[in-house]
Amino acid sequence: MSKTFINDNFLLENKYAEELYHNYAKHQPIIDYHNHLPPQEILDDKRYGNLTKVWINGDHYKWRAMRTLGINEKYITGDASDKDKFMQWAKTVPYTMRNPLYHWTHLELTRYFGVTDLLNEKSAEKIYEATSEKLSRSNYSCRNLLRKVNAEVVCTTEDPIDTLEHHQKLAKSDFEVKVSTAFRPDKAILIANETYNDYINSLGKAANINIETYQNLKDALKSRIDYFHQNGCRLCDHGLNQISFVAFTESEVDKIFEKKIKGDQLTKEDVLKFETAILLFLAEKYHELGWVQQFHLGALRNNNHRMHSILGPDTGWDSIGDYQQAEKLSAFLNALDSKDKLTKTIIYNLNPSDNEVMATMIGNFNDGSVKGKVQFGSGWWFLDQKDGMTKQLNALSNMGLISCFIGMLTDSRSFLSFPRHEYFRRLLCNLLGDEIKRGELPKEEIEWIGKMVSDISYFNAKEYFNF
Structure with a gap:
């Protein structure tokens, strides 16, 4: 039996990497700003x-x-x-x-x-x-598992129809770890889904609005955003194949929504116009409230129809998609920026071939108003591993400022997943330590490099999200 595999210097290949990790990264608290953990289990201290x-x-x-x-x-x-x-x-x-x-x-x-x-x-x-x-x-217990890893903030993800009752009770509890939420309205956006009308009925009940028109839908979403905001929410999250962006008019979108409610067939152009309109509406509302918006782009979901019909979504039948991302994403961000309504934004991609696209895209909209306003998010899902995280760090370093990066998150459903923050920090320190060893970074500046490690591990996220 091995007792040395996970040792103090796991993944750290030289003395500089060791110094950076042990002195600047290891003891930083964890801000896990995106995950899918069930808040009831935290409340119940399961x-x-x-x-x-x-x-x-x-x-x-x-x-x-x-x-x-x-x-x-x-x-x-x-x-x-x-x-x-x-x-x-x-x-x-x-x-x-x-x-x-x-x-x-x-x-x-x-x-x-x-x-x-x-x-x-x-x-x-x-x-x-x-x-x-x-x-x-x-x-x-659940809460003690979070304490063991020095978690400071845990941000779960909820649908607009969620009551947030568990978050409300946690906010009044004596639990020292802050448990927040992110608003995930994708079911209101993806109008092509077969169950869309059923979902709209549920959304209407949650907002106490009878949703019969597109304006009713916007009013219901605004009501739920305000409700989430009142309960401490300061983030949203969208899991989309790609950002839609086509020209539309409000009257066109009204008619498209009316067609869907009546059960009429929508064209592909109808779907794209609706998704563009509703996403822009939501993004402007996020800006108004000072939220951070997150976009997880590029998954090809539910590929195995036979097994999906048996087990449902999120059971292991998804993969990387090869969608075109740059042009529509640029147009979407530009439409918001042109009205000065682009809020803080994090963009995650699932296709590694898009790394440089995303690393350069964020620079188009970092306007000097906020440090790292638009972020290239950490390696996500299939890229949440040694090679994927290293490539993301390299792309961001080469084409942006790694020093402004807000670091890692788990995107997990497991309370045992938090050592992924440690894994990321070790990879970051080893990457920098190797460059110090090779003379590509100055060893006499190791304190400054250490500060950068601490910032990426913790302080940048603390400042960015202002939890």
């Missing part, structure tokens, strides 16, 4: 009882790996026992070498549970029993 419940259930990264190895769905999303599911995951882990899951798995076992053995079929029983015993204790 205890999980075993690793399957907190670590495997809901984690489609692990599920994809298990399916690739030929493990039956019974042990993934099926009715097998928690222990049997864990044993099958343990069987999978040695086969994940060179996939980020191998690093994340052992980093998380070490940081949360002090487990330094490598996870495999032989060690699985011992690790399952030891971690289950710990997870049954009060000091391994």
Whole structure:
């Protein structure tokens, strides 16, 4: 059994990288400004009882790996026992070498549970029993898992129809970690969806508005944005294939919405005009309230129709899309900027071939009004790994100012995912430490480089979001 794999200098290849990490990054608090964690579990201070419940259930990264190895769905999303599911995951882990899951798995076992053995079929029983015993204790409850990683802010993601009741109660509690939310109105934007009209009915009930016209829809969304704002929300998030931008008139959009409500067929042009109009409307409202807007672009979702029909969305059937991004994104941002209504903006891409596109796009709209106003977001989803994060850092460094970067987030549904911040910080420090060693950065400026590391790890996000 290895007890040295996840050691103090994991991923740090020289003394400069070690100094940067241990002196400037390691002890910074975590601001996790985008994730999909369930706020009720934080409110209830849930205890999980075993690793399957907190670590495997809901984690489609692990599920994809298990399916690739030929493990039956019974042990993934099926009715097998928690222990049997864990044993099958343990069987999978040695086969994940060179996939980020191998690093994340052992980093998380070490940081949360002090487990330094490598996870495999032989060690699985011992690790399952030891971690289950710990997870049954009060000091391994949901809130204590956040305390263990020095979390300062956790920002979940909610639909406009959400009551935010859990956030309201958390705001009144004595829990020292700030739990905020991000407004995610995509279901109101994606008018081509078959369930769109059902969703509009739900939105109308939440806003107490009978939505029969496009103006009614805008009024309902405005009402919900105001409600979220009153409850401390200062961010939105959009998960879109690409930004739509075509010319439209308000009367055209009125008629398009009317057609949809009546159940008439929409043309592709109708859909694009509607999506353009509603997204611009929302973005102007975000600017009015001083929110940060986030755009996650480029996923090709629900590719396996057979399995999607059985298991539903977010179960591991998505991939990278190859959409054209630059022209429409530029036009969208420019339309807002031309009216001085472009708020702070973070753009994440899922296709690595778009890295340089995004790194240069943000420079078009950083107008000197705010430090790092428009951000190229960290490596996301399939790019949330060593190679993907390093390429994002290099593209941003080469074409922008890495010193203004707001750093990492988990985008996760698991309360054991927060060591990804440590993973990112180690990669950042190793990248800079290697350049110091090679003479590409001055070693006599290591304190300044260290300050940059601290800023990227924590202080830039703290200033940017002003939580």
